[in-house]
Amino acid sequence: MGLGCMGMSQYYGTADPDESVATMHAAIDAGVDFFDTSDIYGAAGAVTGRAQAGFGPGSGTTRW
Numbered sequence: 001m002g003l004g005c006m007g008m009s010q011y012y013g014t015a016d017p018d019e020s021v022a023t024m025h026a027a028i029d030a031g032v033d034f035f036d037t038s039d040i041y042g043a044a045g046a047v048t049g050r051a052q053a054g055f056g057p058g059s060g061t062t063r064w
Contacts, residue, residue, distance in 0.1 A: 002034035003027045005048060009041040017047050024051035 006012075008020035024035065024047075035051075037044050 001030075001032050002036050003032045005035055005037040005044045006041050008037075008047050009044040011041070015043060015047075017043065017050065020044070020047045021051045024048070 003024065005020075005024075008015050008017075008023070027035075035048055037048050039045060
C-alpha cells in the first residue's frame with residue numbers, strides 16, 4: 001500500500017512539515033510501505049527524509 005506525498009508540498013497550499021512527518025509515521029503504523037514522492041514536489045523530499053530517520057532495515061518500510 002502506498003501514500004502519495006504531493007500534498008505534502010506547495011501544490012495544495014502551505015504545507016506543515018511536522019504534520020507531514022506525523023502523517024508518514026501514522027501511515028507506517030497502518031501498514032504503508034511505499035511513499036510516492038518526486039523532486040518536483042519541492043520540500044516533500046526533505047520531509048520524507050525527516051520521516052524516515054530512525055527507520056532502517058527490518059522496519060517494515062520497503063521503499064521511499
